Amino acid sequence: MTTIQEAVTAAERCTPEFRRDPHPVYAHLRAAAPVCPMTPPHGNETYLITRYEDARAALSDPRLSKDMYGAMDAYRRIFGDSSVALDDNMLNSDGPKHTRLRRLVSSAFTPRRVQALRPRIEETVRGLLDACPAREPVDLLPAFAFPLPIIVICDLLGVPAEDRSQLQRLSTTVARTGFGEEFKRAQQKAEEELHAFFTQLITAKREQPGDDLLSALIAARGGEDGALTQSELVSMAFLLMFAGHKTTAYLIGNAVYHLLSQPQQLRAVRDDPELIHAAVEELVRFDGSVESATFRYATEDVEYGGTLIPKGALVQIALSSANRDSRKFDAPDELDVRRPGNAQDAHLGFGHGSHYCLGAPLARLETQLALTLLFDRFPRMALADPAGGPRWLEVPFPAFRGLAELPVVLDPAG
Numbered sequence: 001m002t003t004i005q006e007a008v009t010a011a012e013r014c015t016p017e018f019r020r021d022p023h024p025v026y027a028h029l030r031a032a033a034p035v036c037p038m039t040p041p042h043g044n045e046t047y048l049i050t051r052y053e054d055a056r057a058a059l060s061d062p063r064l065s066k067d068m069y070g071a072m073d074a075y076r077r078i079f080g081d082s083s084v085a086l087d088d089n090m091l092n093s094d095g096p097k098h099t100r101l102r103r104l105v106s107s108a109f110t111p112r113r114v115q116a117l118r119p120r121i122e123e124t125v126r127g128l129l130d131a132c133p134a135r136e137p138v139d140l141l142p143a144f145a146f147p148l149p150i151i152v153i154c155d156l157l158g159v160p161a162e163d164r165s166q167l168q169r170l171s172t173t174v175a176r177t178g179f180g181e182e183f184k185r186a187q188q189k190a191e192e193e194l195h196a197f198f199t200q201l202i203t204a205k206r207e208q209p210g211d212d213l214l215s216a217l218i219a220a221r222g223g224e225d226g227a228l229t230q231s232e233l234v235s236m237a238f239l240l241m242f243a244g245h246k247t248t249a250y251l252i253g254n255a256v257y258h259l260l261s262q263p264q265q266l267r268a269v270r271d272d273p274e275l276i277h278a279a280v281e282e283l284v285r286f287d288g289s290v291e292s293a294t295f296r297y298a299t300e301d302v303e304y305g306g307t308l309i310p311k312g313a314l315v316q317i318a319l320s321s322a323n324r325d326s327r328k329f330d331a332p333d334e335l336d337v338r339r340p341g342n343a344q345d346a347h348l349g350f351g352h353g354s355h356y357c358l359g360a361p362l363a364r365l366e367t368q369l370a371l372t373l374l375f376d377r378f379p380r381m382a383l384a385d386p387a388g389g390p391r392w393l394e395v396p397f398p399a400f401r402g403l404a405e406l407p408v409v410l411d412p413a414g
């Protein structure tokens with residue numbers, strides 16, 4: 001990487017080199033163009049924020065709106081004009097509407113409900129590991145990292161087991177990032193099917209409530225917050241599934257890959273099981289699964305780091321870059337599970353401010369249990385092809401950071 005223009009082009013076009021390792025590009029941008037104007041393939045003027053302090057401030061800046069209906073033209077051009085409303089949700093709203101939705105969901109999605117999932121998560125992890133071949137290469141993403149969160153979310157929401165694979169298929173289509181008409185049509189169809197699916201499920205839960213989050217959300221009442229409308233319930237169910245699936249799956253994949261690649265780090269966690277909490281925070285900081293926060297747009301002219309972001313422009317906040325900023329973290333390119341002061345809110349891997357990840361406690365619990373039980377069960381586990389290097393996802397837009405595959409041998413013959 002030589003010039004700043006090359007760095008901007010790499011980030012803007014999401015080049016294969018940038019996908020393989022975005023960090024040198026981000027380092028370049030942090031140094032030379034920390035608030036960087038660019039025009040990605042979706043065609044909207046976008047400002048990329050890469051430094052920690054700017055990113056943290058931008059994540060909670062009320063002048064940077066999350067209500068994408070306000071930026072409707074840009075929004076339509078990127079995501080298409082869906083005929084169904086799956087985005088009547090927290091992540092797409094500001095101010096009082098956001099506060100009301102977040103309060104209602106938080107009254108039902110409590111820490112107790114998350115902790116109550118622990119035995120079921122453990123059982124699911126063990127079941128998935130039982131089903132993996134131990135002595136031959138297995139791709140841990142489809143065999144383990146992807147099914148775990150979708151099973152957990154389905155349990156949480158009260159989705160019947162027989163509907164899981166349909167939900168997984170639809171969620172995968174909706175979560176793909178891309179541009180172009182054909183892509184948008186496929187996504188729209190999947191959104192319509194998801195909308196119909198959740199509408200039916202909510203009707204069934206209204207008639208026969210269960211001990212699940214969706215039933216609790218239907219019943220949730222909050223004084224002047226009222227109750228969630230049908231449209232809000234459908235969007236909320238969709239958001240929880242969408243936000244909680246690939247994010248957690250890719251994090252588990254990234255974490256396993258880095259721990260296997262750096263055995264001294266893995267050994268530290270194995271020698272001191274309590275370290276798993278700090279280790280997961282460090283793994284989120286070092287190579288978390290959400291590379292960029294969701295778009296914001298400027299509702300007025302805003303200045304960041306001496307750069308004017310004009311009213312109406314989109315803002316892309318590179319969390320992965322902020323988490324490697326040496327102004328905030330010592331030796332940021334080193335994975336150090338014993339990193340001092342790496343508290344839960346030091347890194348920005350789960351966002352910051354009012355949109356801070358609602359599912360972070362669940363994501364942490366799932367990842368901690370997945371890693372602990374995996375390495376307890378298969379202490380000799382190894383990458384199937386360590387010399388081959390990892391194959392990272394190639395996506396047209398850096399939303400997720402994850403592996404395309406993770407071939408391992410769980411129990412290489414000793």
Ligand code: HEM
Pocket residue numbers: 059090091092102153239240241243244245247248251288289290293294295319348349350351352354355356357358359360362363
């Ligand atoms: C490792 C896994 C996860 C990561 C890295 C992650 C990351 C994030 C980030 C960065 C945001 C803020 C986005 C922004 O401000 O633009 C966010 C928001 C959110 N996340 Fe997560 N997430 C994870 C897992 C989950 C899970 C398991 C759930 C739910 C079951 C969930 C539900 C949500 C929701 C509902 C929001 C929106 C909150 C709001 O707008 O107030 N996430 N997440």
